[in-house]
Amino acid sequence: MSQSVSASVREAGAAAPTAAQLLDFVRRTAADTALIATLPLDPEGRTWVRLDGPGGSEAWLIGWPPGTGTGWHDHAESLGAFATARGALRENSLSVRLPSRGWRALELNGDVDRERLLPAGEGRAFGRHHVHEVLNESTTEHAVSVHAYYPPLPLIRRFSRTGPLLRLEQVERPEDWQ
Template sequence: MLQRTSATPRVSAPELLDFVRRAAADTELIDSLPLDPEGRTWVRLDGPGGSEAWLIGWPPGTGTGWHDHAESQGAFATAHGTLRENALAVRLPASGWKTLELADGVDRERELTAGQGRAFGRHHVHEVFNESRTEHAVSVHAYYPPLPLIRRFSRSGAVLRLEQVERPEDWQ
């Protein structure tokens, strides 16, 4: 007779979204983040069910550039200020490519003000940035499973190019 082994707990995208929204509403947590006038700041948080979570401060004019989170699903919520997300409605191959030509109509754009959040699935390609010229933004992000890597891309028109692969030791 086969015995079942307990599987690794799985955290759903809605659970991640619920967590980031609750954390973004925690004014004591948000106020604890040191803000730098020039560079992004971040503090690692304990996410639900073994997920990876971050509290991030965004000075005016800063952003992530185009990237994905590999096999991790995620969510983020804006706690203060406004963040803009540009995303691609296309699933990229997991590996084996350096340059892709994107089809027309794959671009998506959204603005997330304080209290707003969104969840996303695996291989979600996006860039997030604070367009404000004067105001910091603060957000909470969570990923499950914890990020195995981040792929960074450059984009010129319809051409997306893989530029770099970062591993956890690069940002911890």
């Protein structure tokens, strides 16, 4: 289920937002309980509503049923941030920069895995080419989060992972998720 709506959280100014500004935006928006309550929740799959982000960024309010996740992916050339508004989300990420093109499979070296739990009120920002997966590990509770990206997402690369082997599986463009 997807919906598009303008939220009253648009910021003034035309300068490109920094990762810190995106993080501030998602944290403030996640604290807006009236806005969070407007998100329709579906027990079968994730739900989302498009928001107006700061400085022309792309922003989303996302609902996560118990046991759902994104799978491994990146946001290409976009900076990003997300904050949990309700429940808790786990982020697993890689502390390595992947080549932007020219590969289908890579063997990851050493200690590249990172993980963090983001309960309600917590958020994080990330740079370009950040590879991660986001999960609602609860078996009973929906989670809700706010995400922002700048520039607006040109594409998302999706990966599969088996041990140290990371494979590029699919490239999605905006028309695939709007």
